[in-house]
Amino acid sequence: xxxxxxxxxxxxxxxxxxxxxxxxxxxxxxxxxxxxxxxxxxxxxxxxxxxxxxxxxxxxxxxxxxxxxxxxxxxxxxxxxxxxxxxxxxxxxxxxxxxxxxxxxxxxxxxxxxxxxxxxxxxxxxxxxxxxxxxxxxxxxxxxxxxxxxxxxxxxxxxxxxxxxxxxxxxxxxxxxxxxxxxxxxxxxxxxxxxxxxxxxxxxxxxxxxxxxxxxxxxxxxxxxxxxxxxxxxxxxxxxxxxxxxxxxxxxxxxxxxxxxxxxxxxxxxxxxxxxxxxxxxxxxxxxxxxxxxxxxxxxxxxxxxxxxxxxxxxxxxxxxx
Amino acid sequence: xxxxxxxxxxxxxxxxxxxxxxxxxxxxxxxxxxxxxxxxxxxxxxxxxxxxxxxxxxxxxxxxxxxxxxxxxxxxxxxxxxxxxxxxxxxxxxxxxxxxxxxxxxxxxxxxxxxxxxxxxxxxxxxxxxxxxxxxxxxxxxxxxxxxxxxxxxxxxxxxxxxxxxxxxxxxxxxxxxxxxxxxxxxxxxxxxxxxxxxxxxxxxxxxxxxxxxxxxxxxxxxxxxxxxxxxxxxxxxxxxxxxxxxxxxxxxxxxxxxxxxxxxxxxxx
Numbered sequence: 001x002x003x004x005x006x007x008x009x010x011x012x013x014x015x016x017x018x019x020x021x022x023x024x025x026x027x028x029x030x031x032x033x034x035x036x037x038x039x040x041x042x043x044x045x046x047x048x049x050x051x052x053x054x055x056x057x058x059x060x061x062x063x064x065x066x067x068x069x070x071x072x073x074x075x076x077x078x079x080x081x082x083x084x085x086x087x088x089x090x091x092x093x094x095x096x097x098x099x100x101x102x103x104x105x106x107x108x109x110x111x112x113x114x115x116x117x118x119x120x121x122x123x124x125x126x127x128x129x130x131x132x133x134x135x136x137x138x139x140x141x142x143x144x145x146x147x148x149x150x151x152x153x154x155x156x157x158x159x160x161x162x163x164x165x166x167x168x169x170x171x172x173x174x175x176x177x178x179x180x181x182x183x184x185x186x187x188x189x190x191x192x193x194x195x196x197x198x199x200x201x202x203x204x205x206x207x208x209x210x211x212x213x214x215x216x217x218x219x220x221x222x223x224x225x226x227x228x229x230x231x232x233x234x235x236x237x238x239x240x241x242x243x244x245x246x247x248x249x250x251x252x253x254x255x256x257x258x259x260x261x262x263x264x265x266x267x268x269x270x271x272x273x274x275x276x277x278x279x280x281x282x283x284x285x286x287x288x289x290x291x292x293x294x295x296x297x298x299x300x301x302x303x304x305x306x307x308x309x310x311x312x313x314x315x316x317x318x319x320x321x322x
Numbered sequence: 323x324x325x326x327x328x329x330x331x332x333x334x335x336x337x338x339x340x341x342x343x344x345x346x347x348x349x350x351x352x353x354x355x356x357x358x359x360x361x362x363x364x365x366x367x368x369x370x371x372x373x374x375x376x377x378x379x380x381x382x383x384x385x386x387x388x389x390x391x392x393x394x395x396x397x398x399x400x401x402x403x404x405x406x407x408x409x410x411x412x413x414x415x416x417x418x419x420x421x422x423x424x425x426x427x428x429x430x431x432x433x434x435x436x437x438x439x440x441x442x443x444x445x446x447x448x449x450x451x452x453x454x455x456x457x458x459x460x461x462x463x464x465x466x467x468x469x470x471x472x473x474x475x476x477x478x479x480x481x482x483x484x485x486x487x488x489x490x491x492x493x494x495x496x497x498x499x500x501x502x503x504x505x506x507x508x509x510x511x512x513x514x515x516x517x518x519x520x521x522x523x524x525x526x527x528x529x530x531x532x533x534x535x536x537x538x539x540x541x542x543x544x545x546x547x548x549x550x551x552x553x554x555x556x557x558x559x560x561x562x563x564x565x566x567x568x569x570x571x572x573x574x575x576x577x578x579x580x581x582x583x584x585x586x587x588x589x590x591x592x
Contacts, residue, residue, distance in 0.1 A: 067508075070473075070483065095504045099485040102438075102473025111439065111557030112470055127561065132466050136363040139466070140561045182482050182512040187503070195505025201591070225592065237527050243488070244502065249359055249464055250383045250522055258591040269359045275566075279589040281581065282572070295572045297584055310578040317582050317592070 002037045003029040004086035005054070006077055008094055009043035016159065016198065017092045019052050023160040024152050025090040026053025027119045032088070036164075039080045039171070041065050041073065050166030052159065058084075058171035064180065067187070068096050072179035074103035079173040081108055081147065088126075089149045093253075094197060101151050111143040114151035134249050135275035153276065154197070154255040196247065199228035201258040202277070204247060206232035208263020208284060208303055212240035217307045218262065224314045230254065232264045248273035263303045266291025283307065347401040347492065347514075350452060351389045352445055352459035352471065353420050354382035354435075355413035359464060365563040372465070372563070381416055384460025388520035390529055391490060392458055393424045399492070401456075402426055406448050408441045410434055414546065421541035422533030428544070433551035436559070438466075442474030443554035449479050454515070456497075461486050461519040469519070476517035484510055488523025492516075 005025035007018035025036045035055040040046045042065055046057040058080050065072060077100070081089055089104060091097040093115060105112035115130045117138065125142045128150055132139045143150075196202060203222040209215065215229075222229045229245060236246035247254050249269040255276035262283045264270060271294050274280070282295040285302050292298050299306055357363070357377045364373040381389065395401040405420040406429040407413050417428040429452075431444040449457055457476075462469035469485075476483035482497075484490075488507065489500035492514065499510045499518060518524075533541070575581050585592045 068503075070485070095486055095502065098469050099473070099483075099501075102442075102470040103477045103483070105439070105470065106442075106474050106477035111437075113558055114469055115467055129564075132563070133357075133363045134464055134467060135566070137365070138564045138566070140564070141558050142561055143558050145557045182484060182510050185498075185509040185511045187506065187508040189503065189506030189508075193505070197504035233527075243523055244506070246522075258585065258589070272359075279585070279591045281585070292572050292574075294569065296570075296589065297581060298572045298574045299576070299578070299581060300574060306578065310581070313578045313582050314592075317586070321586075 001032075001087045002035050002056075002084050003032065003088045003090060004077070004081050004084055005036060005038050005090040006092075006097065007038045007040045007043065007046070007049060008092065008096060009040060012042070012044040014040070014043060014046075014048065015094075017094055017154060018049070019159045020155070020157055021090050021092050021152055022049050022052035022054050023162065024119070024157045026160070026162050026164075027157070028088055028090070028123070029053070031119065032123050037080075037084050037086065039077060041076065046168055047166060050164050051161055053162035053164050054166045055164050057166055057168045059168055060171050060173065062172075062175070064175060067184040069180060069182065069184065070096070070100040070103060071182060072175055074100040074107060075175060075179050076173045077104050078107040080171060083171075087147055089147070091149065091151045093151055093154045097151055101149060105149045108147045108149070109145060110147035110149045111145040112149040112151070113141050113143060115153045116150045117153050117156040119157075131276065134253075134272035136272055155257065155276070155278070156255070194226060194228040196228045196230055196245070196252050196254060199256050201225045201227035201260070202230050202247070202254050202256045203227045203260045203262070204230035204232070204264060204274070205235070205262040205303075206264030207234050209235075214304070215241070217311065221260070221307055221311050221314070224311055224318065227260075232270055233267075261291055261295070262307060264291060265289045266294060347395060347399070347455045348453060349392045349395060349401050349403045349456045349458065350449055350454040351385065351392050351403065351405045351420070351425065352457065352475075353385050353389070353405045353407045353416060354460065354463040354465070355379050355407055355409055355416040356382045356463050356465045359383065363565070369562045369564060370560070379413075379416055381419060382460050382463045384462060384464070384521045386530060387522050387524045388458035388460060388518070389420055389423060389425065390531060391520065391524040393531070394525065395492065396424070404429060404452065404454070406431065406445060408433060408435045408444045408551075417546060418541050419533060421544045421546070422537040423531050424537065426544065428546040429549060430546065431549050431551050437556040438468040438470040439474060439557040440554040442471045442478060444551055445471065446475045446478035447552045448549070449475060456492065456514060457481070457517040458520050459517070461521045472517050472519035479515070481515040481517050482512045483517045483519075484512065485519040487518040487520045490518060490520070490524060
């Protein structure tokens with residue numbers, strides 16, 4: 001009756017969210033007096049998962065699963081759950097996790113709660129806290145089914161080391177033709193850029209930048225910090241920046257450690273989308289901008305003066321602090 | 323002087339007509355009735371219920387992008403567009419708005435929306451009964467952010483599924499979709515019947531339609547079917563809601579030196 005966790009990898013290495021998911025699964029397993037079994041698909045060496053508390057890793061190696069395919073991956077996971085007799089399945093909030101979670105849940109007749117922010121407050125009945133109303137509130141929800149699926153909110157639990165000796169086992173699920181009736185034709189992904197989903201720091205800018213030609217300093221700031229770039233809804237609507245950068249209620253959610261908002265007034269829809277970020281910094285020339293009420297640190301000033309100064313200061317800081 | 327050219331035009335027109343018929347899609351757009359994005363979120367009854375007092379309800383934004391894409395299919399390729407919602411009579415104005423935007427018929431499954439699973443089960447039944455080729459839902463509703471209904475419906479009716487869909491083309495039985503992934507996008511080829519979890523990108527913000535007077539008048543006489551629910555037990559239930567702890571005041575600083583110092587020594591994020 002172990003806790004089963006899906007560990008996402010890319011090009012043969014585990015993503016940080018995989019480490020966080022295993023850490024979280026270990027927390028649940030401890031509360032239930034059981035162990036963690038991780039499932040890794042085409043991930044290569046998976047021994048590192050023991051560091052975060054996995055006792056066993058089911059390694060799936062299959063060329064057909066080279067591209068993510070929700071139906072097939074959900075099938076793999078469901079078979080692993082049945083094999084292990086797992087009662088709890090831990091997924092994350094990645095695009096792929098959210099894609100397959102409902103398929104896994106229906107397959108296992110399991111209740112599913114996404115965006116979970118803490119360990120269960122009780123495992124009998126199984127009760128979890130999760131964010132709702134786009135981070136404007138939380139709900140304490142009970143899952144009534146025998147098997148439970150939870151999706152951990154990004155950066156909500158953190159990575160916790162819990163060294164355990166992990167045994168690995170090859171796992172060969174039986175895949176049906178049906179699993180591949182949707183097919184990935186091509187993937188378009190900038191590999192040299194930090195993504196908003198993976199970023200620990202996000203630098204975001206809004207209409208205060210006055211035009212797309214002024215984004216050089218935003219990109220430079222992001223590069224200095226190793227951050228992802230993002231933007232407000234009006235900026236993406238006007239085509240100044242690509243849609244993929246739009247963060248907020250109808251755009252991408254952000255749950256980074258540090259979120260720097262430049263020239264963004266802070267409409268309620270924007271704030272909802274970035275609220276799960278831990279530390280928020282606002283740079284805006286309007287002291288009345290609503291964003292200041294939601295921020296931890298702020299500078300009232302002209303972005304065109306402050307941002308270049310900040311870049312310079314950070315470069316010096318990085319040089320001094322390695 | 324009836325030329326061969328004219329005859330050719332006539333035969334082209336009839337050909338087009340038959341083609342339209344063979345690819346005439348039946349589309350169901352699932353509509354969530356949600357608080358407007360600017361709503362203040364409060365709870366009542368010992369924090370067990372969402373406080374609807376003074377709240378304006380709208381079509382879930384992600385669903386509205388899907389509905390608008392469905393209207394595009396109707397106008398460009400020929401399609402019947404139905405909308406469905408699971409909820410009490412209070413959700414009907416939202417369905418009427420969808421009809422005013424241009425949907426042909428609406429269905430309300432007369433039961434409160436308790437959890438994602440039970441809503442999916444009701445909608446799966448509607449899809450099976452109606453024989454829909456394409457089902458469009460939002461990638462998530464902005465109230466409970468479940469993001470599970472489209473995927474569950476797909477699994478329940480054994481249809482293909484594409485989530486976080488930002489572009490959708492259908493030709494005959496084949497569909498090409500673009501899905502937003504973390505840090506990029508991917509193009510997916512699949513077949514009908516298909517369920518998509520849609521979002522902005524399916525159409526642009528500027529493509530969204532505000533119902534005009536004619537649409538609103540027509541919507542009054544369009545069919546809104548009320549169906550009784552099938553058996554479905556919720557798999558999850560909410561015990562209580564809570565609001566985030568109030569935030570401390572912002573620390574305003576005058577120089578970037580102070581800011582970098584605070585981020586390093588106090589917040590410890592750089």
